[in-house]
Amino acid sequence: MPCSIHSFQFKTNSLKDETLKKPGIKDRLEDLFTGIYDAYRFILRFLKQAVRPPFDFQEIIRQCYEIGYKSLPLITLTGFVTGIVFTKQSRPSLVVFGATSWLPSLIAIAMVRALAPLVTALICAGKVGSNIGAELGSMKVTEQIDAMEVSAARPFKFLVVTRIIASTFMIPVLAMYCAFVGLLGSFLNVHQNEKTSFVTFFADAFEQISFLDLGTSLVKAFSFGFTIGVVACYKGFNAAQGTQGVGKAANTSVVISMFLIFIEELVIVQVSNWIRYF
Amino acid sequence: MENQHSIDRTQRVITIRGLYKSFGALKVLQGIDLDVFKGENVVVLGRSGTGKSVLIKIIAGLLPPDKGRVDVLGKEVDTISEDELRALRLKLGFSFQSSALYDSMSIRENLEFPMIRNLPKATRSEVDKMVKETLDAVGLLDKIDRMPAELSGGQRKRIGIARTLMLKPEIMLYDEPTAGLDPVTCIEINNLINEVQERYNTSAIIITHDLACAKATGDRIVMLLEGKVAKGGTFEEVFTSDDPEVKNFYNYNFIE
Numbered sequence A: 001m002p003c004s005i006h007s008f009q010f011k012t013n014s015l016k017d018e019t020l021k022k023p024g025i026k027d028r029l030e031d032l033f034t035g036i037y038d039a040y041r042f043i044l045r046f047l048k049q050a051v052r053p054p055f056d057f058q059e060i061i062r063q064c065y066e067i068g069y070k071s072l073p074l075i076t077l078t079g080f081v082t083g084i085v086f087t088k089q090s091r092p093s094l095v096v097f098g099a100t101s102w103l104p105s106l107i108a109i110a111m112v113r114a115l116a117p118l119v120t121a122l123i124c125a126g127k128v129g130s131n132i133g134a135e136l137g138s139m140k141v142t143e144q145i146d147a148m149e150v151s152a153a154r155p156f157k158f159l160v161v162t163r164i165i166a167s168t169f170m171i172p173v174l175a176m177y178c179a180f181v182g183l184l185g186s187f188l189n190v191h192q193n194e195k196t197s198f199v200t201f202f203a204d205a206f207e208q209i210s211f212l213d214l215g216t217s218l219v220k221a222f223s224f225g226f227t228i229g230v231v232a233c234y235k236g237f238n239a240a241q242g243t244q245g246v247g248k249a250a251n252t253s254v255v256i257s258m259f260l261i262f263i264e265e266l267v268i269v270q271v272s273n274w275i276r277y278f
Numbered sequence B: 001m002e003n004q005h006s007i008d009r010t011q012r013v014i015t016i017r018g019l020y021k022s023f024g025a026l027k028v029l030q031g032i033d034l035d036v037f038k039g040e041n042v043v044v045l046g047r048s049g050t051g052k053s054v055l056i057k058i059i060a061g062l063l064p065p066d067k068g069r070v071d072v073l074g075k076e077v078d079t080i081s082e083d084e085l086r087a088l089r090l091k092l093g094f095s096f097q098s099s100a101l102y103d104s105m106s107i108r109e110n111l112e113f114p115m116i117r118n119l120p121k122a123t124r125s126e127v128d129k130m131v132k133e134t135l136d137a138v139g140l141l142d143k144i145d146r147m148p149a150e151l152s153g154g155q156r157k158r159i160g161i162a163r164t165l166m167l168k169p170e171i172m173l174y175d176e177p178t179a180g181l182d183p184v185t186c187i188e189i190n191n192l193i194n195e196v197q198e199r200y201n202t203s204a205i206i207i208t209h210d211l212a213c214a215k216a217t218g219d220r221i222v223m224l225l226e227g228k229v230a231k232g233g234t235f236e237e238v239f240t241s242d243d244p245e246v247k248n249f250y251n252y253n254f255i256e
């Protein structure tokens, strides 16, 4: 009995504390801006350390493997399904005009310009972002990062720089791969229905893709990759104490990087349209 | 005294003057003054939450002080450049309260890591030799290819200490090396601390709640009370005093 009374009191106390501590709008804005400033300094620190020898090539390659190779199954599946589904869904509206021969170029434009980079980035924000956030977060809360720091092992370079570089370069590769697999899926469907040959399909598909399309797509993919790496490393490296901190680091890195990916998508598409019609 | 090693009273390796540190409204350290001489083991006692861990984290440059000056081997930790701080940290060994082993790496890789990162020119066989020697010194050579998760708490502590020894430190900082261990393992760790002292001729700060550990390893004991150094002297001096706080701590330790 005394035990349960005790825990009851404990609960009410902690509840009261939480309501007391609930931050007002002013605190939140302040947190937001100090957060942005911190992130800015984090990026500067990354840029400074990234160009400064020694370079951890071995670890970068290991991270490329972790981020790139290990995401292949998921990207293959989503790319393929996206290709097939998009083809299936577009066909009825083209059939009305007797224009099903436009399918290859339509799909190619959709995949390369928009779907592949975005789908890849969102998938990787979930998979890679949460992975990095949780991994670095748990290293932070168990003092492993401090241990590296005091043994002069340059944890920022070893843990953060390598991961950001790997994700910046792997997301574009994965996005191109995703576009290719999507087109393959689309081809299978088109081949089945319209009996288009492989060569005709891809000739039609690539005819419509300009240098600007590819360039924009790559710029997008690079910035998505950089965003995922920076956000996840920042959240993990600065995780709050306790196991809660790890979960929060993983979770917020996914949410924030997805949010930023959509904003970047909007901005880059806008800019590329200006260039297109200049 | 049971420790036979020589202490050079003319040479200070750590000097702390007027050190203050708070976290928000929580005042943790409020004016710490402390000297550590070459070859000396200083034991820091104090109740949980008095800021012992914070103190050695400031010494290692992991936390910035609010006020005051901390000199380690003649360098002011808070103001030196990043490169100088790294050079200084090569001479510091920090054994964490939580051991802080890299849990994605095997024991061998844990020990190699500081060496590979700092001495890229070291050959494979040099690194191997050093790893084996150090593991042998802590008596855990047979665990070389295990993962940290497969070890017991006491073994992790010893591996943590071994990892800091890889770079042949001049100063060791031990954060509760015997906390949560059984009495026999405690004695093993105490012996290890003394062995390290003799073998590498280090100076050390040892944080502990454990009076047996303090007695076995300390040349000098200081007590932290309310953010200040309250008492200093040899074990006998501190614990024969009539200070009620000291008595309290003593009683609590031996009744528990």
Ligand SMILES: Nc1ncnc2c1ncn2[C@@H]1O[C@H](COP(=O)(O)OP(=O)(O)OP(=O)(O)O)[C@@H](O)[C@H]1O
Binding pocket: B023, B026, B028, B046, B047, B048, B049, B050, B051, B052, B053, B054, B055, B097
């Ligand atoms: N990074 C931090 N942020 C905020 N508060 C902290 C931080 N580190 C320590 N503290 C607070 O400082 C106080 C002293 O902590 P410290 O870990 O130094 O205690 P300690 O003396 O080592 O205790 P123990 O014997 O339990 O390890 C505690 O109240 C703790 O909550």
Ligand SMILES: [Mg+2]
Binding pocket: B052, B053, B054, B097, B175, B176
């Ligand atoms: Mg502590």
